[in-house]
Amino acid sequence: MHTELDTIDRQLLSALQDNARLTTNELAQATGLSQSPCWRRIRRLEEAGLIDGYRARLDRRKLGYGVVAFVSITIDHQNDARNTVFIDAVHAIPEVVMFHAVTGTADFLLMVVAADLDSYS
Template sequence: MTKLDKTNRHLLELIQKDARLSTHELADLVGLSASPVARRLRQLEDDGLIEGYRAHLNQRKLGLHITTFVHVRLKDHQEASVLAFEQSVREMSAVLNCHTVSGAYDYLLQVVSQDLVDYEQWVRSLQRLPLVSHIDSSFAIRGVKTNDFLPIP
């Protein structure tokens, strides 16, 4: 496992903010030459600290105007039921995130949709799953902090 020294932490912070920075640009920013930076990045990838690179898309400009947080309770917690539910959720493109949670519900989903009609169609597909016992939705009014940058310890 790669040691997270000051330079590696700085590299991880930089590429989280802009994964399009070239190796040469990163090298200038961290005070190394391009070859050691490329080796460090490759090692961080090999160690699984960097899982991939992606573009951050504008949700609104794509017409996805509604974000909803959906709590789901299952009818039972048998392994087959849990696995079937989780597979169904993985196949739903509208679901951005799904977490198992503690408390009154089993899962918390973050869902995007174009409008209320689109959301209603999605929630009806969720209701049709035989494992779902209860659904509670909260519509996001405004995002206060919506980045997905991880703090680097």
């Protein structure tokens, strides 16, 4: 299902992407709406699945992760069973913070964090 977005919807989505803790009043002021219509629009965007949650952005350095590495993985003789085993193994590694199946020369792209280069190795 495709939801039509107008300029105000896009402004709301942009503002919430930048700071999901904005109040309805702050969002209303930013878009020129009153609070009730602003709140209704946000609820409509949530119900349509365009907003699927609100998350905290973590500062990896303050958490002790000074290194970020992007790792490309290619699986020889790829099939569903091998992929499942690999995916399950990757999900068990807490340092892997993003995981994507990709096209091209690699099969998967991982974002890995570590305290330092020695920890990454």
